[in-house]
Amino acid sequence: MSRFVLVSFAFLGWGFYELSGGADFEPPKRPEPVAKAEPAAETHQLARITSVAAPTQPVLTRRSAAAAPARPAADPNLRQRVAAQHLVSASAVLASTQTAFSSGSEAAPLQLASLDGGLAAITAAPASLAIEETASLPSAAPETYIDRRSIRASRVNMRQGPGTNYPVIMRLLGGEEVVVIEDSGTGWLHLRAPDKGIVGWIAASLVSKKRP
CATH class of the missing domain: 2.30.30.40 (SH3 Domains)
Structure with a gap:
């Protein structure tokens, strides 16, 4: 039995040798390695770069100063006339107010006197006004009944x-x-x-x- 096994292995080895080409067998040649082409890094970097416009800043311009209107010179006479008009109107208002609030008594006369400087002043003559206050006395509260x-x-x-x-x-x-x-x-x-x-x-x- 052992001999049969040995003969079988020998036959299988001889058959594999003949099928592979025998003495004319030549191993296949390996392909030569080809160097990989390196990508152009600079080309990609240049392609990625885009032109960016510089931000523009607003330019501040000064407004033209408006010409101030010329101010007329002070007129003392005009001021005196305006002051006299205001004093006259004030005296009329005071006279009407005093007449309205006085009960049965004559209002004190108002006199307008001219001063040396040209201004007008109001002087009220003293008058005796009798003001009677009538206060109603509260009625006496009823006495509380105590049981x-x-x-x-x-x-x-x-x-x-x-x-x-x-x-x-x-x-x-x-x-x-x-x-x-x-x-x-x-x-x-x-x-x-x-x-x-x-x-x-x-x-x-x-x-x-x-x-x-």
């Missing part, structure tokens, strides 16, 4: 609320005076003990009737 009563029973409990279920806060003796604050009509009076300064509730049947 004063007295305790009828010999000893009365003053409670915190209108009912026997409320706790007792103090006790009053017969004849002590109380001031009624409220009579709600429920049989209990809301009152205050003026001598002790305590406020509470007492049954109306234990307090005297309201005074006429």
Whole structure:
């Protein structure tokens, strides 16, 4: 069996040798390497560069100064005339105002006197004006009615609320005076003990009737 295997391998080797060309076999030649062409970097860089226009700045131009109108020279006489006109108009306004506010009395006369400098001044002559102030006196406020009563029973409990279920806060003796604050009509009076300064509730049947 081992011999058969060896003979088979030998036959296969001889067959491969003959199929590959035998003694006339020549290995194929390798292609020669070709140098790659380097891209023109400068060409690409020049193509990418674009011309950029420089930003222009606005030019500031000065406005032509407008010629100021010539100012006329000051005229003292004109100023005096204008001042005199204003004073006359002011005197008329003052006279009308004083006449309107004066009640039955004659208004003080206004005199216009000329000064040495050419100006006019107003001098009001003194006048006695009697001003009577009538202030209405406020009517006297009506007197506040105080409902004063007295305790009828010999000893009365003053409670915190209108009912026997409320706790007792103090006790009053017969004849002590109380001031009624409220009579709600429920049989209990809301009152205050003026001598002790305590406020509470007492049954109306234990307090005297309201005074006429």
